[in-house]
Amino acid sequence: MNENILEARHLAKSYPGVQALQDVSLDIRQNTVHCIVGENGAGKSTFIKILTCAEERTSGQIFYKGREYRPRSIREAMNEGISTLFQELTVVNQLTVEQNLTLGREKSWCGVLRKPDPVEGVFRFLRDFAPDISLQAKVSSLSYAEKQVLEIVKAFGVEANLIIMDEPTAALSEQETKRLFSVIRDLKNRQITVIYISHILDDIFSIGDYVTVFRDGRVISTSKVTEIGKEDLIRMMIGKAVNENYVPRPVDQAQKVLEVRDLATDKLRNISFDLHRGEIIGFYGLRGAGKSEIGYALYGLDVVKAGTIRIKGRLARFALPKDSLRRGIAMIPEERLSEGIIPKLPIRSNISITNLRKLATLGVVSAKLERQTAEKYARLMSIKARSIEQRAATLSGGNQQKVVVSKCLNAESRILIMDEPTRGIDVGAKEEIHKIIRDLAGQGVAIMIFSSEYPEIVNLCDRIFLLSEGEIVKVLDNMDADAEQIMHLITKGRRNKGEA
C-alpha cells in the first residue's frame, strides 16, 4: 500500500520571537510506523500539536486522507480519527478500566447510564491486547505500561486511523517496551498508522518503517529505516556538530570554586566534579538523565542523601534556595515562565528580587537604588524593552532570559547554574545569550550548563559531562568531543532498566 494518509505542505508556526516550525513538508504513508526524531526544541512537539489542534498553525496546509484537514478543536481531530498518546497519560485514575474506555461516549437513557455492550469493539480490543487487565479494575492499580496500553485501546475505541505516540517508551522497562512494540505491530495489521516520536534511536530501528529528522524547526530528511544508518541519523539530528564557535579559555586549575563528591539524591548517584573560576562546564544527556536534578541538589531544592558539596573548600549544605544564593550559587531554571520570571511584575522588580536586602535599610527598599540596579543590568545585558517598568510577561523569550540572568548576577553569584539557557529562544538571541555566558566566564564567573542541545554544549563548554540515568558516564575535554560517540554513550543504559 503506497497511499499517503497524511501530507503536510509548507507548515510554519511562529510564536513571538520564536520560529518553531518552518516550511515543513512531510508524507505519512498508510499502515506504516513513521518515526520522527530530533533534539529537544527541534520542532517535533510543535508539529504534533498542530496535527492534534493543540496549537494553531501560522501557515501551510495539511491533507488527511486526500482532503484538506483543518480541525478547529482537539475533539474534531479525534473525530477525524487522529488520536494522540501523550507523555502525560490522560486516563482517570479514580475510575475503572471500563469507565475509562467509555469516558465521553457513555450510552444512556436520558442521562441514566446503560451498561456498556461487552462485545463492543473497544473491549474486544482490550482482551486481545491485554487479557490480564480486568474491566472492573481501578485504573490507579495499573502500572504505567498498562495505563499506556489502556490509552492505546482507548484511541482504538474512537476508531483512530492514525495514532501519534510521543516518547512512549520513556518510562517503560525493557519488557514493557517489547510488549508495546508488539502492540504497535498489531496496530499495523489493523490498518492503523502510527507516528512515533522518540529520542531513542534503537526504538526506531526496531519498530519504524520510515524516519523523518527534524532540526531547528525544519525537516532535514525522510527516509526508509532500512536504508539509513544510526550514524547518519545522529549527524542529521545535531547538524553542524562542530565546536567552531568554541574559544579555548585558560582556566586556572588552582582556583577551585566548587567541589562535588559522590553526590546522591533520589534521582542521582555518585555525582563528582570540580568547577574552577572562569570555567564553563556542560552536562549533556537525554531528558530524564538527571541534568536538572544536579541543579536542584546544588540549589537546595532536592534533598541530598549522600556526598559533599564544597564551595571554595568550605563544606556547604543547602535547605532552601536562599542558602545557596547566600553562598554565591544562582540558578537559571529550565522553565523560564513558571520558574524564572514573575510575569505580572515589571523588569525592575524581577531583577531586584534576588537581593532586595542590599537595596534596603531596615526593610525599606530604596526606590532609587532599585531603579539604578535594574537599569544597570538592562544596559549591561542590552535588554530590549520600552523601560524597566515594562511587565516581564510582554518581553520576548530572549529578553526574558536576560532578565533572569540579570537577577542571578544581582545576587552577586560567582557560580551560575544554567538549565537549558536558550530553550525556546530564537537563533539570534541564542547567540547573544551565548556571548553573555562567555563574557561572564571571562569575568571569572564559574558556569554550569545543562543542555539537551549538543551544539550549545560543544560551542560553550570547556569540559563536557555525559549523563545517563542519573550518573556521569564520561567526562570529555571539549577538543575530544565526538558527536557520534557521545550519542552512543548517552543512549546506552536506557534499555538495561528492569521493573523497579
Place this chain on the structure above:
Amino acid sequence: MKPGSGFSQKIVIVGVLVLIVGVLAVLSREFLTITNLTNVTRQVAFVVITGSAVTLLMISGNFDLSIGSILGLTGMFSAFFVSAGLPLWLSLIASTLIGTATGLLNGVMVVLLKIPSIIATLGTMYAARGLALVITGGNSIHLGLGPHFTLLGRGFLGPLPIMLVITLVILAIFFFIESKTILGKYSFAIGGNKRTALLSGINVGAIVILLYVLVGTLAGFSGTLMASRLGVGQAMVGQGFEFDVIVAIILGGTSLEGGEGSVFGMLIGAFIVGFIANGLNLLGIHSFYQSILKGAVLVGAVLLDRAFKERIKG
C-alpha cells in the same frame, strides 16, 4: 502611582465611588452631612484596619476566612479581661495578642502543615467562634467594664474621632509596607509566581506566616476596637465580617490568584460598600435588599474592571 501597577484599575474604582457618592447626594439630603460621613467612616474603619493586612495576604495569593471570628474572639476577651480586673491597656494588648496567636496558627497550618488556606482558616473560623461562645457561655460581657472601656471606639482626639486617627495611622503604615518595603515586594512576588519567588531566594514560607500573623494581629486589634465601640464583649460579633473585608479587597482590584492589588483599592472598595449600605438606609430601603445589591456590585465591579483591562490591552 506608576503605570503598570494597576493604575487603570484605580481610576475605574475611584470613578465608581464618585458615581455612587454623586447619586446618593442627589437622592438624599442627609447623605453629604458631616454627621453621616463620620458615621460611615466609623463603620468602614473596621474593614479598613483589618483589610489593610488582608490585602497584602491576598496579594501573596493566600486567603483568610477566620478574621470575623478572630474579631469576635478578641472583642470578647478584651471585655473579659477588663471585667476580670486587668488594666485597660494591658487587656488591649493581651486580646490583640490573642489575634496574633490565631494568625500564627493559621500560618503554621497553611505553610508547615500544607493545608489549603481556605480550609485551614475555615477551620479556625469555626473553632475561634466556638471558643468565644464557650468562654462567655453565650452571654454578653457588659458589667464591670468601667467608663473608659469605650474610649477608643467612641472618643475624640481634639475634633477627630480616635477611631479615624487609628485608621489613618494603620493605612499609612500599610501604604508604606506595600510600596516601600521588602515585605511588600515579596508579597507581590510570591503571589505573582510562588516558584520563581522560592528560586529567587525568598523564604516563601516565613513570609506567608508573617502575613498571617499580621492579619491575625490587626483582626485582633479590630476586635478590641469593636468591643470598645459597642461597649460590650459578645461572642457573636463580626459574623460575616470576613466577607465584608474580602468584598472590599476584590472591589479594590486585588486578584484572587494574587500578584496584583493595592491597599488603596481596598480602601475605596470598603467605602463603596459602606456608602451603598448607608445610602440605602437613608433612603429607607430594607437591609435585605442591601445584601442583594452588595452582591450585584461585587460581580459588576469585577466585570467592569475586566472590560476596562481588555480595552487597554486591545
